[in-house]
Amino acid sequence: MQLTPLIAVHMSAALGALLLGPVAIWARKGATQRPRLHRAFGYGFATLMLAAAISAFFIRDYGLPNVQGFTPIHLLIPVTLLGLFNGFHALYRGQLARHRKGMVSLYLGACVTAGAFTLLPGRYLGNLVWGQWLGLL
Numbered sequence: 836m837q838l839t840p841l842i843a844v845h846m847s848a849a850l851g852a853l854l855l856g857p858v859a860i861w862a863r864k865g866a867t868q869r870p871r872l873h874r875a876f877g878y879g880f881a882t883l884m885l886a887a888a889i890s891a892f893f894i895r896d897y898g899l900p901n902v903q904g905f906t907p908i909h910l911l912i913p914v915t916l917l918g919l920f921n922g923f924h925a926l927y928r929g930q931l932a933r934h935r936k937g938m939v940s941l942y943l944g945a946c947v948t949a950g951a952f953t954l955l956p957g958r959y960l961g962n963l964v965w966g967q968w969l970g971l972l
Contacts, residue, residue, distance in 0.1 A: 841893055842959070848886035853950060855880040856942040863935070877938070881919055884945060888915040899957065908952050915945045 855876050862873035891912050895904025918941035925933040953960045 838959075841890060845887055845890035845894060846960070848883045848890060849946070849950070852880050852883035852887060852942075853946045855883065856946055860939060860942065880938075880942075881923070884915055884919060884941065888912050888919075888945075896958075908949065911945055911949050915941065918945065 859873055859876035859880050862869040862876060888911075891909065895901075896906050897904055899906045918937060922934055922937040922941060925931075925937055952958070954964055955961045956965055
């Protein structure tokens with residue numbers, strides 16, 4: 836597998852969401868709350884997560900165990916889309932605690948956990964990162 840424009844879009848969206856998520860969460864925590872900052876970074880996070888999920892659908896990997904190019908990590912696509920829908924649905928209904936819990940779970944599951952899986956040896960980014968790092972030793 837090589838870095839194609841589709842993978843670059845997916846990776847950029849995922850890294851952007853990974854960076855924006857903590858700011859959106861932080862802006863609503865503590866004694867000083869920043870609703871404008873939370874909303875701006877929250878919409879940015881949601882947009883980037885949507886872009887990452889949609890672009891992931893078109894990325895196929897035939898080198899790993901798969902079903903027509905879909906590997907187990909592709910199961911996170913519907914989980915991500917459902918998480919986004921549930922987060923905004925809770926917000927629409929005024930269920931702020933459910934919104935908060937859902938979006939933090941989405942961040943931890945779809946950004947942090949999926950990000951960890953992409954760094955496994957045998958995956959494109961894993962080989963890129965660990966191959967470079969191990970090559971320095």
